[in-house]
Structure formats: structure tokens, C-alpha cells
Amino acid sequence: MIQIKQVVATCMAGLLLAGLALLPGTTYGQTIPSLKDTFKNDFGIGTALNNAQFEERDPQMTQFIVRQFNMATPENIMKSALIHPKWDTYNFEPADKLVQFGKKHNILINGHTLIWHSQLPPFMRGMKSADSVRTFFNDHIKTVAGRFDGKVFSWDVVNEALNEDGTMRKTVFLDYLGDDYVTEAFRLAQQAAPNTELYYNDYNNEQPAKRAGCIALIKKIQAAGVRIDGVGIQGHWHVGRVPLKAIEESILQYAALGLKVMFTELDIEVLPRNFQGAEVSQRMTANEQSNPYTAGLPDGVQQQLAADYESLFKLFLKHKDKVTRVTFWGINDGNTWLNNWPIRGRTNYPLLFDRNNKPKSAFYKVVALKN
Template sequence: MKNTFKNEFKIGAALNTAQIEERDSKMTALIMQQFNALTPENVMKSEVIHPAWDTYDFTVADKLVAFAQKNKMELNGHTLIWHSQLSPFARKINSVDSFRTFFTNHIKTIASRYDGKIFSWDVVNEALNEDGTMRKSVFLEKLGEDYVIEAFRLAQQAAPNTELYYNDYNNEQPAKRNGCIQLIKKIQAAGVRIDGVGIQGHWHVGKVPLKEIEESIEAYDALGLKVMFTELDIEVLPRNFQGADVNQRMATDPSLNPYVNGIPANVLAQQAKDYENLFRLFLKHKDKVTRVTLWGVDDGQSWLNDWPVRGRTNYPLLFDRTLTPKPAFEAVLSLKN
């Protein structure tokens, strides 16, 4: 994939700890063969990298940086500020001044460590509600709505050689897109650098909103920003809500896990058509889209096996559980061959 689209955009994957530590040689070979951009699934999230007030754990994050450098891959840091998977001590901070100190030290310590070693940061992740208003997170509660501007300002100071992105899901939908645009304009009006916006791309088979995606690519580009698709997967299992809020859950029910013993060919064919149409759109806007990252390498790794229902058998990516290319993989490559 990386060679097929080398003249258009980077092709990325999100890696877990086992992949970063190269525990499976077949997996490592596939990653090196197919991808030229990497994002950590979890090891740079604050609960992992900053477990206590005065304690940082860079062990696996440093290994990821070394892996990316060794293989000449672009690395996107994910994520400096996010309300979920937050450092466990942070929610217990009562003083606003102390919370601001945590916020400042967290960004400066991590961003400065990797300045020049990684290509980009998701500085703030998922700060918006579906209607485009600011999410009532602990950051909004403690620091006010300008915390996003301040996060980008601090990241700009700490990592002058790193691109800075805002990342969210459903920000291709009109109401949330409008809120995202207003947020970006506020950052720009404050004279603070923002280089791009990430559209996560957690979509459902047969329901990929191509019209809204195209409108969003054009709208974000009009702000002078790069556009990335940062967490792409196309889910095949049923659920009763849209979006990717990790705090939402559904009760376990056999009807919600219909493909335990394999997935029907017609569902794989629809998924292939969805991926093909998506990548055709990305190619149409290759002057605006700079990276397309899959949220995982193979179906077995995907977070969608355990969310919003634990223990399901999902099939959202381009490689199956044996690392064999799926029809969707072939459909995407066929666009250039």
C-alpha cells in the first residue's frame, strides 16, 4: 500500500505494544511492507506515559520512536490531551492551579522529548460534542473553553519542529464539522499554530458518508489545514448508535455477534466497495489529504472486538486474523493498478 500511494499520501497503521516490541516476525514484516506512517494505539496516552504526578514512563513510547526512525516511517504522537484514558491522578486534582500545572507540565515534558523525532502530534483529541459544542470534560471544567488554544500554544513552544493536529470522530458531520471549524478559527485567531485536522473515520459497512466526508475535506482545506484520516476502520457488526465515544457501551447479546465462525462473502464485498469508494475520494483530493491511517493492522487487533460490546468478532480492517489481505485490500490497490 505504501508504494501504491507513495505519490499521493502516507499510509499508516496504529500499533499496539506487541507490535512495537516486534514480538511476531510475520507481523513486523507486514507492517514494514505495507505502511510508512505509524500511530501508537495506547502507549502515548496519558494514563500510560504519565501514571503519577512526578512519574513518566517512556519505555514503550521510546521503542516506538526508535522503530519508526529505524524504518524511516513518519510517526504521529497520539495524544497529548484527551479526557479518556487520562492519568489516574489527574481527576483527583481539586485545585485549578494544580490542574493547570499538570496540564502544562504534561504537554511540555512529552512534546519536548520527542520534538524532531516524531512528525506530528494529535495535540487535542475529541474536545467536541456531536452538536459542535465543547464537550464537558475535566479540561473544560477546570481550565475553561480556551484550554484547546492553550494546549496548542504549549505544544508549539515545546515542539517547534513537529506538526500539530486537532483530532476527532464524526467531525465530517455538518453540526460537529461546524463546531470544529469554529474551534480551529479560534486557535488561528489567537495566533497559535495548528497544521492540520484529523478525521478519525470510524464508519459502518454500507453507511460511509461520502458526501459529508468530501465536504469536510474541502472545508478544512479552506482553512489552510492539512487533512488526515487518522483512525480508519469500517465496522461490520450491528450497534444502536453512531460515533466512537469509548464511554458508551452495549449489553452483550448473541444477535450482536453474528460472525463468530466467519463473515459472509456479501458483507466482505460491501466492505470492499466502501473502502474502494473511500480511497477513490482520497485520491480525488490527494492535494489536500496527506495521510490515511488504519486503526490497527489486522482484524484480530481491532478495538472494535471489545467496543461497544466486549468479546465480539469484528472484521473492520484490510487484513484478516491470519494477516491475509481481504477483498477490501485488493479493491483499494486496484484503484492504482
């Protein structure tokens, strides 16, 4: 028996020294728990996917995704600049591939997003009249939402329409279509996609002022007799400063409106940043202090990250009758957007899996809540 153990150990050591990859879902010969299976009776577990991932260019990554997640949101391909690049031209090919990927692997797809002030088609810069903006607005929602009705599980109908104080954000849609454009977007989506759940999505809408504005917006949609099924709290937070009290209050207040509550773009920043949220237009200047962990994350920060994720998932489980989905904005630390925002080229660690899809301490803290 001792000899057998020695042979096995020698073989494993040889494999590791040779740099041979372990199978997805395993680490040093041990099976990694599945997030989607761990929380299968509680809420869906999602991730953001890029083109290479849903086109299955890396078979091992595909296996990993399918084992860990049962919901997915596209990073970019359904945003209007990509899916509607010219006035009379739509590019559905990447989105169709995403839908096929979801169907093949039993992963529900959340469409992201129909109306957003950022990543607009270039031709919109030349629009100078309410008629042209309204024509784009109507045609875009009807065409895109209609094409994928019954093929995607849900849509982020409107994304980030609010300022931090809860007022309406100044956008081309607000300027030309007025305060009711969000309600109208949901009305059009309801007509075009009767078999699809319809959500409002934003960041920092767990914070009291922005939450109040979000609630007022939702009530306005409901008062107009228009369907809205849920609200997404993006969940871009910072290590050691996750606002658990505000998050819980938001779950309760949004659910009280009869809405599903979901966390749609979850990651926990570990690098220095002088603002919170996810305003994509904001930038910081690189300096000696802005990228401190290029050689690896210090153990103290790793443990704080794990504690933050553990506290978050305890809260999600406490309200699992209200929380329907938890989606991470990325699969692993290597493909998080936070490596390049708000400063390009940083080495960030905001997710549950490291750059080799190996689970971190935070992962084990989270799955241990169900064991």
C-alpha cells in the same frame, strides 16, 4: 514442463497441509502489493501499533508492517495515564521504543495524544482546583511534547474536545481551564515542539454540526496567532453507511482553512451497533444478534465492505492534494479494538487484512484503483 508444474503444485500443497506459514507479503506464493508503495505519490499509509508490534516480538509481523505502512500511531502508550502515571513520574520507555522502531524502519510516528479527557492518570481524580489542573496541563505538554520534538513527525495535540452538536465537551480541562484550553494546548505544544506538526483529532467531525464546531475551534486557534497544521477525521464508520458526501465536504472546508486533512483511525464496522462514532464510554449489551459472524463474514457483507473502501479511496485520491495521510486503526481483523468495543468478545472484520494478514476483497479493490 508438466512434470515440473506437478512437482511445484505438490510441494505447495504439502506446505499448506503442513500448516507452514507463508512469508509476510505473500499469499499462496504470490506477492501481495504494498499499500505504502501503491499510494506513495498520493498520501501516507499508517496503522496503529501496540507494544508487541513495535517491540518486534513477531518477526513475520514486523516484516508485514514494514512492507505495508510508512506511518504509525501508538494505540495507548503516549496517552497520559501511561506516559505520566504519577504526578512527578513519566514513563518514556515504551514511547522511546516506538520512536526507535520508526527510525529503524523509516516509519513516521504520529504522537497520540497530549490532551484527552479519557485515559487520564489516576492522580487527576483528586484534583479540585484550577491551579493543580493547570500545573498538570502545562507540565505534561511541555515535558512530553518537548522530549519527542523532532523524533515524532506530528502530535494529536487535543483529542475529542467536541460534542456531537459542535459545542465543547464537558471535561476536567473545560471545567477548570475554560473555553480557551484547546488554544492554550496548541500554544504550549508549539513552544515545546517547534519541529513537529500539530493536529486536532476527533470522530464524527465530518458530520455537519460537529464539523461546524470543529471549524469554529480551528478558527479560534488561528485567530490567536497559534499554529495548527492539520485536522484528523478519525473515520470510524459502518458498512453500507459511509457518509461520502459529508466526508468530501469536510475535506474541502478544512482544507480551505489552510490545514492538512488526514484520516487517522480508519475502520468500517460490520457488526450491529445502535450508535455511530467512537465514544469509548459507550457500551452495548450482548445478545444473540450482537455477534452474528463468528464463523466468517458472509460474502454479501464482504463485498459491501470492499465497495465502501473502494469508494472511500476514490474520494481520497480525488483530493490527494489535500489529504496527507490515511491511517487504519489496527493492522488486521484480529487486533482491531472493535472486537471488544462496545461489546467484549465479538468477531469483527473492519480492516483490509484478515486475522492471518491475508488481504481481503477490500484490499484488492483499493490497490486496483492505482493499477
